[in-house]
Amino acid sequence: MRFAEVEEIKKEGKDFTLNMDIKPSRASDCFSHLGIAREIAALLNLKYAVPDAKLVENKKTKSKELVSIEVKNKAACPRYTARVVTDIKVGSSPKWLRERLVSCGLRPINSVVDIANYVMLETGQPLHAFDADKLEGRKIIVRFAKDREKIITLDGQKFDLDSSVLVIADGKKPVAIAGIKGGKLPEIDRKTKVIVLESANFYPQIVRKSSRKLNIRTDASLRFEHGIDPNLTEFAADRAAFLVQKIAGGKVAQGLVDVYPKRIGPRTIKLDLDFAERLLGIKIPEREARNILESLGFKTKALNQKILSVEAPTRRLDVSIPEDLIEEIGRIHGYDKIPSLFPVSSLIPAKKNLKVFWENMVKDILKEAGFAEVYSYSFFGKKEATLFGHKEKELIEVENPLSQEYRYLRASLIPNLLKNVEKNFRDFQQIKIFELGKVFRSPSLEKRHLAGLILGGEFQYLKGTIDLLLEKLGLNEVWYDEYRPTPEDSKQFIWYPKKCAEIKIGSEEIGFLGEISPKILDNLAIKGKAVLFDIDFEKLSELSSEEHEYRPVSRFPSATRDIAILVPRDVKVAQVLNKIHDSGKKLIRDVDLFDIYEGEELPQDKKNLAFHIIYQAEDRTLSSEEIDRVQGDIIKNLEEEPEWQVRK
Amino acid sequence: MASKISLNLIKKQAQKDIEKGRDLKELNDVFKRYLGKQGQLTLLLHSLEKLPKEKKAKVGKTVNELKGLLKIAFDKKSLEIKQKIQKEAEEKEWIDVTIPGKKPVFGHLHPLTLARRKVEEIFQAMGFTVAEGPEMETAWYNFDALNIPKDHPARDMWDTFWLKNGSLLRTHTSPVQARYMEKNNPPLRIIVPGSVFRHEATDSSHEFQLFQVEGLMVDKTISVANLKAVIGEFFRRFFEKDVKFRLKPDYFPFTEPSFDIGISCLVCGGKGCPACKRTGWMEVAGAGMVHPNVFKNSGLIPRDWQGWAFGFGLERLTMLKYKIDDIRLFRSGDLKFLKQF
Numbered sequence: 001m002r003f004a005e006v007e008e009i010k011k012e013g014k015d016f017t018l019n020m021d022i023k024p025s026r027a028s029d030c031f032s033h034l035g036i037a038r039e040i041a042a043l044l045n046l047k048y049a050v051p052d053a054k055l056v057e058n059k060k061t062k063s064k065e066l067v068s069i070e071v072k073n074k075a076a077c078p079r080y081t082a083r084v085v086t087d088i089k090v091g092s093s094p095k096w097l098r099e100r101l102v103s104c105g106l107r108p109i110n111s112v113v114d115i116a117n118y119v120m121l122e123t124g125q126p127l128h129a130f131d132a133d134k135l136e137g138r139k140i141i142v143r144f145a146k147d148r149e150k151i152i153t154l155d156g157q158k159f160d161l162d163s164s165v166l167v168i169a170d171g172k173k174p175v176a177i178a179g180i181k182g183g184k185l186p187e188i189d190r191k192t193k194v195i196v197l198e199s200a201n202f203y204p205q206i207v208r209k210s211s212r213k214l215n216i217r218t219d220a221s222l223r224f225e226h227g228i229d230p231n232l233t234e235f236a237a238d239r240a241a242f243l244v245q246k247i248a249g250g251k252v253a254q255g256l257v258d259v260y261p262k263r264i265g266p267r268t269i270k271l272d273l274d275f276a277e278r279l280l281g282i283k284i285p286e287r288e289a290r291n292i293l294e295s296l297g298f299k300t301k302a303l304n305q306k307i308l309s310v311e312a313p314t315r316r317l318d319v320s321i322p323e324d325l326i327e328e329i330g331r332i333h334g335y336d337k338i339p340s341l342f343p344v345s346s347l348i349p350a351k352k353n354l355k356v357f358w359e360n361m362v363k364d365i366l367k368e369a370g371f372a373e374v375y376s377y378s379f380f381g382k383k384e385a386t387l388f389g390h391k392e393k394e395l396i397e398v399e400n401p402l403s404q405e406y407r408y409l410r411a412s413l414i415p416n417l418l419k420n421v422e423k424n425f426r427d428f429q430q431i432k433i434f435e436l437g438k439v440f441r442s443p444s445l446e447k448r449h450l451a452g453l454i455l456g457g458e459f460q461y462l463k464g465t466i467d468l469l470l471e472k473l474g475l476n477e478v479w480y481d482e483y484r485p486t487p488e489d490s491k492q493f494i495w496y497p498k499k500c501a502e503i504k505i506g507s508e509e510i511g512f513l514g515e516i517s518p519k520i521l522d523n524l525a526i527k528g529k530a531v532l533f534d535i536d537f538e539k540l541s542e543l544s545s546e547e548h549e550y551r552p553v554s555r556f557p558s559a560t561r562d563i564a565i566l567v568p569r570d571v572k573v574a575q576v577l578n579k580i581h582d583s584g585k586k587l588i589r590d591v592d593l594f595d596i597y598e599g600e601e602l603p604q605d606k607k608n609l610a611f612h613i614i615y616q617a618e619d620r621t622l623s624s625e626e627i628d629r630v631q632g633d634i635i636k637n638l639e640e641e642p643e644w645q646v647r648k
Numbered sequence: 649m650a651s652k653i654s655l656n657l658i659k660k661q662a663q664k665d666i667e668k669g670r671d672l673k674e675l676n677d678v679f680k681r682y683l684g685k686q687g688q689l690t691l692l693l694h695s696l697e698k699l700p701k702e703k704k705a706k707v708g709k710t711v712n713e714l715k716g717l718l719k720i721a722f723d724k725k726s727l728e729i730k731q732k733i734q735k736e737a738e739e740k741e742w743i744d745v746t747i748p749g750k751k752p753v754f755g756h757l758h759p760l761t762l763a764r765r766k767v768e769e770i771f772q773a774m775g776f777t778v779a780e781g782p783e784m785e786t787a788w789y790n791f792d793a794l795n796i797p798k799d800h801p802a803r804d805m806w807d808t809f810w811l812k813n814g815s816l817l818r819t820h821t822s823p824v825q826a827r828y829m830e831k832n833n834p835p836l837r838i839i840v841p842g843s844v845f846r847h848e849a850t851d852s853s854h855e856f857q858l859f860q861v862e863g864l865m866v867d868k869t870i871s872v873a874n875l876k877a878v879i880g881e882f883f884r885r886f887f888e889k890d891v892k893f894r895l896k897p898d899y900f901p902f903t904e905p906s907f908d909i910g911i912s913c914l915v916c917g918g919k920g921c922p923a924c925k926r927t928g929w930m931e932v933a934g935a936g937m938v939h940p941n942v943f944k945n946s947g948l949i950p951r952d953w954q955g956w957a958f959g960f961g962l963e964r965l966t967m968l969k970y971k972i973d974d975i976r977l978f979r980s981g982d983l984k985f986l987k988q989f
Contacts, residue, residue, distance in 0.1 A: 002897060023899035024801050205799040225801050279937055279954060281873025321940065327897070327905030330872065335895035335907065342881075343874040345775075345835060345867050353778040360765065367755035374981045375758050377857050378783065378817075378843065396784075398817075399810035400847060402856055409784075409811070420981030428983060432755065438783055438843070443813050446784050 002331045003039050004030070012103050027226030028317035032124030035315075042295040043332065051122060053239040058251035061086060067132055067196050071259045072143035076166050077178065078264070079201040080142055081233035082257040083241040084132065086194045088112070088250030097247070106219070111248045112188045112195055115240055117219075125199055125228060125236035126220035128168075128176060132194040134186040137171030140196065142178065149174055152184040153216075165210045166202065179207040179224040180216055195244070199237035201230040229315040230264050264314055266299075269325060271308045276326045282338045284329055292332040293325065358473070358541035359436055362450060365472050369465050371432045371452055376416035378438060379406035384415035387523055389493040396440045409440035413451035414494065414534055418516070421455050422524050431455040436537060448537040450511075455530045459499060459515055462531045466503060466513060474545035477506045480513065494520055503535065505543055511535030558589060558616035559624075561631050564647040565638055569598065569607050576609055576638070583637040587630055589616040608647070658688060659714055666721050672729055679722055689715055759989045760859050760978055763966040764841050767861055770885045771839045774878060776863070779838040781824035783845075784815050789823035793945040794902035802901045807847035809856075817845035821862035822902060825938070825957055828864070829946035834953050835867040841962070852974040859962040859978075866938065866955030872905070875935060875956040883911055887969060892918065894929065903936020903957060914968050930968070933960035 004026070008019035022030050029035045034050070041048040063084040071077050092098070093114040101108050104121055108114050116127040132138060145161035151174045152158050159177070161167065167174035176182045179202040188195065208225035211217055234256060241252045277283045290300045290308065299311040312319040319325065330338070363373060381404050385395060396409040410416060413435050421431055434452035454462055463480065470478045480501040500514025513533045521530060565576060573593060580591050595610035602608060613634070615627050635646045662682050669675035682688050693711055696704045768778055781789075787798075796802050806819035824840040840862035848854055865878070876895070883891040891911050898908035910931045913924035920926040935958035940950030963975050970989075977985045 005896070023897075024805070025899040027801070204801075208799050208801065278869050279871055281871030281876075321904070323904040323937065323940065330905055331897040335872070335897075338872050338876060338895075340877040340880050341871070341873040342877045343865065343867065343870055345837075345870075348775060348835065348837070350772045350775050350837070351777040353780070355780060356768070356778050363757055363761060367757050370753045370755045372756040372983060372986050373758040373761060374986065375760060375859075375979050376981060377979055378845075397812040399812050401809075402847065402849075406856075409817075416981075420983075423981055424983045431983065433981075433983070440784065444784065444815065446782055 002043055002334065004036075013099075015103075017103050024226055025318040027223065028228055029124070029313075029315040031223050031226070032120075033122050035124055038297070042297075045295065051239055053235060053242045055238055055242055055245070055252050057254045058086070059254055061251070061253040063253040063255045063257045066194065066253055067135070067138050067140060067257065069140045069257050069259055070142070071261075072141060073166070074261050076144070076203045076206050077142045077200060077259075078203065078262065079230040079233050079258070079260040080140075081199045081237050081260070082140070083197040083199070083237045084194065084253040084257070085197065085241055085244050085248075085250045086253060088193060088195060088244060088248045090188060090190050090192050090248055094247060110188060110190070112192070112244060115243045115247065116197065119236055119240040119243065120219065120223070123232060123236045123239065124223060125232045126179065126223055127236060127240050128182050128198040128220075129188050130175065130182075130186040130196040130198065131188055131192040132186075132196050133192070135170040135175065135196070136173070139171040140198075141169045141171075142200070143167065143169055145174055151175075151177060153177070153181045154184055154187060155181075156184065157216075159214050159216075164206075164213065166206050168198070177210060177214070177216070178202050180211055180214070180221040181218055195250075197237055197240050197244070199233040199240070201228055201233055227317045229317065230260070231314050234258070266311045266314050267320060269310050269312060269320070269322060270303070271310050271322050271325050273306050273308065275322060276329060279323070279326050280330050280338055281341055282333075284333055288333065289329050292329050296328060296332070298325075298328075355541060358544055359448075359537075361473065361544075362469065362537075362540075363436065365469050366434050366452060366465075369432075369468065371434045374417070374420050374433050374435050376410075376413070376420065376435060376437070377406065378410055378440070379408065380410045380415050381405040381407050384419075385411075387520060388412060388415050394442050396442050396444075411439055411441055412534065413437060413439060413449050414453075414516075414532060417451055417453050417532070418520070418524055418526065418530070421453065421530065422526050425455055425526055425528065429456065432457070449534060450537045450540065451532065451534040453530055453532045455526070456528050457531050459513075459531050462533060463501075463513060466533055470503075470505070473540070473543075474548055475505055475543060479504050481509075483512065483514070493517065503533070508539065508543070510539045510543070552618070554589075554616050554618045556617055556619070556621045558614050559622060559627055561613050561615065561627065562610065563613060563631070563634065563638075564595075564608060564610040566602065566606050566608050566645045566647060567641075568643050569605050571607075571644075573609065576611075576644075579638055579641075580611065580613065580634055583633045584613065584615075584630055587615050587617055587622065587626075588613060590614040655710060655714060658682070659717070662718050663721060666718070666725050669725055669729070672726065672733075675722065675725055675729065682718060683715060683722075689718075756987055756989050758978075758986060759966050759970060759972070760962055762989060763962055763969065764859070764861070766886060767882075767962070767965075768839065768841065770882055771863065774837075774881065776837045776839045776865075779824055779828050779840050780842055781818075781821070781827050781840065783818055783843050784811065785818040785823050786815055789826055790816060790818050790820075793826040793942065794822055795939050795941040795945070796901045800901075805900075809845050809847050818842075819846060820844050820959060821860045822957070822959060824862060825864050825902070825942060826946045829866070829943070829948055834948070834955070837865045839863045850976060852976065855963065855975050855979070857979065860959055861962055863958045864938070864955065865957075866953050868953065870955045872907075872937065872956070875907075875937075875958070879909060879933070879935070879958060886965065887911075887914065895935070898934060898936070900934055900936055902939050902942050904939045906936035907934070909933040909935055909958070909960075932964055932968070933958050935959070 005021045006018050007021050010017045037048040066084045069080055069082060071080050090110050090112055093108055093111045097114055097118060098108040101114055101117060106117050112129045116129050120126045144163050145165045145167045147162050149161045150158060151161060166178035168176040168178055175186045202224050204225050204227045207221055211221040244250060245252055273286060293300050293310055297313040301309045303309050310325055385408055390411050395411055398407060401407045417435060420433060424431055432454050436450045438446055439449045440446050481504050483500045483502050494517055496515040496517050500512060502509045503511045503513055511534050516530045516532055577591055592612040594612055597608040615622055638644050638646055665678045669678055680687060689711055696708055791803060808819050809817040821840045821842050821844060828838055844858050844860045846856055848856055850856060880893060883893055893909055893911045895907040895909055898906045900906045908931055910929040912918040913928050913930050915921050915923040918928040920928045924930050935956060938955045938957055943950040943953055963978055
């Protein structure tokens with residue numbers, strides 16, 4: 001609750017293992033049993049015991065005479081510490097040690113290697129043991145690898161190294177990848193007599209880069225890349241040597257070999273207790289704040305009534321600013337004790353987000369028109385790209401796709417809408433769906449599109465839906481232009497030729513509408529006919545307007561007359577409508593197409609169009625004579641076209 | 649006077665005819681015969697034109713009285729017939745009220761849209777502005793500006809989709825914190841809803857594309873106590889019940905202190921059940937006090953401002969609210985799922 005979560009508790013014989021989720025910020029001091037014991041002791045106000053590391057050194061041999069250590073790059077290796085143990089006898093570890101390793105997920109190997117691993121678990125400091133006799137010239141050199149150098153690791157894998165990889169080398173060649181894995185050459189075996197126990201500190205970023213590059217992750221690299229206190233090496237080396245002596249016998253050579261050119265001391269941070277109160281929203285008395293920090297190993301000193309000088313232990317690499325100390329105080333004090341208080345703040349009204357406003361409006365309209373909203377993934381694959389005619393250079397490709405199905409960012413909403421249809425068409429007679437989401441185009445375009453689809457619907461119906469939508473968005477000047485694709489235009493492939501249109505507002509094209517090509521439906525194994533629209537939503541929301549003007553309703557009666565006209569089949573309704581409006585002028589309130597007929601009784605290549613014409617004036621009642629005259633004008637005007645014939 | 653006698657005859661005959669009328673059509677014929685344009689009484693009135701003025705007035709009055717009398721009789725009879733027809737109809741006609749109704753066809757908004765609107769409504773009521781940002785993001789905004797340096801293990805907390813154009817898909821909505829603070833000076837209160845992407849395998853509780861909502865409040869003295877008040881109010885309004893919540897220590901590079909926010913399990917009410925892994929709590933959000941480096945990277949002076957930020961997955965809250973058991977349903981496009989909302 002105040003530190004880390006126990007994810008799992010497992011019974012192991014008479015003991016238990018706790019599986020805990022330690023956050024990366026606490027890796028430096030808590031990726032170890034000792035660290036957790038320290039934390040629990042602070043939380044429960046208990047004492048914790050540090051494991052025994054009291055060595056009996058063999059005064060006759062000096063470590064420095066048995067091995068020489070040279071660190072070429074001090075920044076990459078801030079500290080290199082080693083202990084040397086002679087006359088050892090390598091065997092299997094005792095049962096308790098093997099069991100502990102196994103319960104922590106490690107495989108027992110031999111006593112020396114097991115001890116190195118065990119001390120890492122205890123202290124958080126990774127250790128490595130070399131067979132000193134296998135080191136060329138009894139030398140240890142910490143340096144970057146030379147290009148084309150190679151290493152075979154303990155598990156028999158071969159790696160090619162380069163100058164970005166830090167290695168431990170002997171007089172001749174790399175014997176370990178620093179902080180990551182040991183090499184096969186100086187491996188500990190049953191004949192090993194003299195060991196060098198490495199307890200070093202490596203620069204986190206260097207270990208991380210190499211570990212990524214070589215794709216090796218180990219318990220050691222995990223700890224190093226999070227950063228470890230350089231002051232920990234000494235204790236870990238002593239503790240390991242202590243255990244080796246106890247378990248594998250041997251004599252610990254005198255002295256610690258230690259290359260530590262720049263000692264890291266504790267950091268001092270000034271903590272303003274008023275600031276702590278302001279940030280947490282609760283006053284924590286000085287006494288309690290200091291108690292909490294001290295229980296966690298911090299040293300505190302009051303500079304005055306409000307300011308503390310706090311010295312953080314070097315193992316707490318995560319603590320460097322006052323906020324870090326406030327977190328410590330807050331969590332131990334208990335976040336549950338902080339009250340809920342509404343902020344006292346100036347009353348600044350929330351701004352209206354127009355983008356969201358139009359999104360909501362459009363979604364509501366389509367919902368009322370019977371469409372179901374879908375969310376799809378923002379990706380599609382090579383198959384969709386090809387099928388929908390998207391050229392590779394237009395697409396943004398994912399460097400590390402989850403699968404080939406999601407190789408590109410989607411350049412259009414249509415492929416995924418159709419995939420949804422494919423999933424559903426067996427269960428529903430009619431499908432009406434839409435999506436509002438981002439589409440992406442190379443090199444870095446990201447914009448919102450709105451697309452919708454009716455499976456088993458008519459062009460005219462979908463067009464009516466778009467009309468309704470645009471009308472509700474306050475858009476006039478909406479018209480539909482026949483779509484004439486240029487030969488290289490890829491879009492032509494997805495639409496049924498001559499059954500698609502550009503949606504235009506004034507002179508601006510905002511999208512497309514039409515029937516999808518049967519070729520595409522076949523390819524996706526969709527049965528039926530699908531009409532779709534695809535609108536550039538950025539353009540749409542820019543043009544939309546909330547302004548709406550009331551148009552006075554005429555108080556005078558309207559009158560309706562019908563006209564039926566026989567025209568050649570390729571004549572467009574818009575042509576006829578334009579002619580009617582031309583001659584009707586202001587007296588026509590509305591013209592309503594109520595029937596289109598092409599049938600056997602009609603002359604070939606002709607169709608019959610029937611309209612209601614609604615007449616109304618704003619300032620008077622129209623007499624039937626006046627209406628007859630206008631209607632006559634319209635008929636005359638229509639019949640000026642050679643093959644048009646008004647039916648009387 | 650003959651006219652008087654004939655008027656009496658007309659009256660008697662008319663009353664008889666009205667009484668005999670069996671339906672509305674017959675009655676209408678009778679009406680026409682006496683009171684229509686060519687009806688007897690109408691013609692009689694016309695014939696009075698030739699009489700001297702005094703006589704005309706006298707006879708005219710009598711005829712008009714008779715007309716009035718007959719109209720009343722007609723109306724009465726007409727009502728009688730209508731009532732009779734209605735009564736017969738009521739005996740014959742009926743509706744089987746157990747026949748299923750015909751529903752008007754309505755569409756459906758996606759559950760995430762519904763939840764998003766609810767979230768926006770709650771925060772807007774508390775003065776938060778809705779802000780947005782790009783889904784294709786730079787490493788600077790997604791990581792560096794948020795105090796997550798390159799080659800730092802903290803980056804492993806977010807498995808990232810990298811793009812060949814050099815950008816990445818944002819792994820959280822937090823980049824908008826920096827983007828917004830660069831352009832807007834505090835005090836500020838925003839929420840940021842939007843899609844985020846995580847490079848990870850999917851199962852019933854993991855998705856690689858998610859909808860997240862970020863919150864950010866910055867002013868002179870914004871505290872953890874304020875975070876608790878606002879987030880508590882949000883949970884109560886969103887779930888429409890008195891949801892308990894708690895803060896636990898957590899780690900995010902862009903906040904200090906950082907919290908994990910858990911709510912009391914909505915399934916068992918906090919007693920412990922399989923849904924909450926028997927803990928009684930469910931983790932739903934991350935939060936914390938904005939790290940000074942984030943202020944610095946956004947062009948603000950850290951000591952001048954303080955504030956908090958939070959982020960939660962909208963799918964998770966929606967799943968809890970509607971008891972949805974598989975996160976993959978949201979982007980499945982399955983209409984059997986979507987039509988329930």
